[in-house]
Amino acid sequence: MSGTSAGHGVALAASPPASTPGPNAPLLAVVGLSKSFGGLRAVHDVSFQLAPGEMLALIGPNGAGKSTCFNIVNGQLAPDAGSVRLDGTELIGLAPNAIWRLGVGRTFQIAETFGSLTVIENVQLALLSHAARVLRFWRSARTQFRDDALALLASVGMAAQAERAMSVLAYGDVKRVELAMALANRPRLLLMDEPTAGMAPRERTELMELTQALARERRIGVLFTEHSMDVVFAHADRLIVLARGELIAGGTPAAVRDDPRVRQVYFGMGSTFAAMPGGAAHA
Numbered sequence: 386m387s388g389t390s391a392g393h394g395v396a397l398a399a400s401p402p403a404s405t406p407g408p409n410a411p412l413l414a415v416v417g418l419s420k421s422f423g424g425l426r427a428v429h430d431v432s433f434q435l436a437p438g439e440m441l442a443l444i445g446p447n448g449a450g451k452s453t454c455f456n457i458v459n460g461q462l463a464p465d466a467g468s469v470r471l472d473g474t475e476l477i478g479l480a481p482n483a484i485w486r487l488g489v490g491r492t493f494q495i496a497e498t499f500g501s502l503t504v505i506e507n508v509q510l511a512l513l514s515h516a517a518r519v520l521r522f523w524r525s526a527r528t529q530f531r532d533d534a535l536a537l538l539a540s541v542g543m544a545a546q547a548e549r550a551m552s553v554l555a556y557g558d559v560k561r562v563e564l565a566m567a568l569a570n571r572p573r574l575l576l577m578d579e580p581t582a583g584m585a586p587r588e589r590t591e592l593m594e595l596t597q598a599l600a601r602e603r604r605i606g607v608l609f610t611e612h613s614m615d616v617v618f619a620h621a622d623r624l625i626v627l628a629r630g631e632l633i634a635g636g637t638p639a640a641v642r643d644d645p646r647v648r649q650v651y652f653g654m655g656s657t658f659a660a661m662p663g664g665a666a667h668a
């Protein structure tokens with residue numbers, strides 16, 4: 386055991402997000418979340434908050450419980466204990482679809498688009514879902530929501546490729562379309578579990594810059610996990626750190642980078658934590 390228990394809880398819920406302006410109540414308030422699989426405590430007493438427009442990175446070594454937290458927030462997993470409130474509304478106990486309808490969007494680690502459709506058709510499909518239409522109306526729907534879909538594609542820099550088939554796009558462009566599809570639901574909270582997995586460094590930066598700009602502009606709270614410390618430190622307003630299911634640290638990128646508990650957790654994990662931007666070099 387690495388002595389992480391000392392950091393248990395670390396009053397993360399009590400410290401308001403430093404970087405978020407306005408008098409707003411938190412968009413997302415997670416309190417005392419716990420989940421075990423058999424005897425394994427995957428997530429233990431996790432509490433944190435997220436403000437509108439804020440980019441919050443949930444980091445931690447493999448198996449720390451990051452995806453488990455995500456899956457509880459989006460309703461795929463029921464926790465053993467805890468509360469997840471979106472704008473004051475309790476999400477625990479709601480079905481994933483109901484949570485999605487309340488404005489919790491997500492992108493997937495592996496892009497989930499329809500390769501046989503064009504770029505714009507994928508986004509129209511997402512708009513259709515948002516409008517709660519059913520798939521059998523798809524034929525007539527080919528002409529529906531075109532303007533909205535084009536506007537969404539423009540917002541992710543993909544309008545020029547609207548008529549191309551998804552299957553011929555570069556991977557980074559597929560991820561942009563996926564982001565446009567998530568935006569079709571007008572999310573207030575966007576969950577992104579390793580959004581840049583499998584992407585080249587430049588594509589990563591572009592996707593995260595885009596996400597950050599959209600989050601600010603539309604006041605969407607973004608909770609994301611990410612193994613690339615470059616991405617985390619460049620694009621997160623705030624970080625929270627999970628280790629063996631417990632939150633051990635939280636704060637600004639600079640504060641987390643210099644936190645000895647965090648360094649201890651990453652030390653010896655074969656991670657590139659030492660290469661974190663600003664680490665040692667210009668701290």
Ligand SMILES: Nc1ncnc2c1ncn2[C@@H]1O[C@H](COP(=O)(O)OP(=O)(O)OP(=O)(O)O)[C@@H](O)[C@H]1O
Pocket residue numbers: 422425427445446447448449450451452453454
């Ligand atoms: N459905 C499940 N059944 C049993 N154990 C599970 C299940 N899902 C996750 N776990 C275990 O819970 C722990 C936390 O897993 P989780 O996927 O949340 O970690 P993570 O932080 O997302 O890791 P990674 O960085 O590798 O994606 C791990 O030990 C994992 O093996």
Ligand SMILES: [Mg+2]
Pocket residue numbers: 451452453
């Ligand atoms: Mg995971």
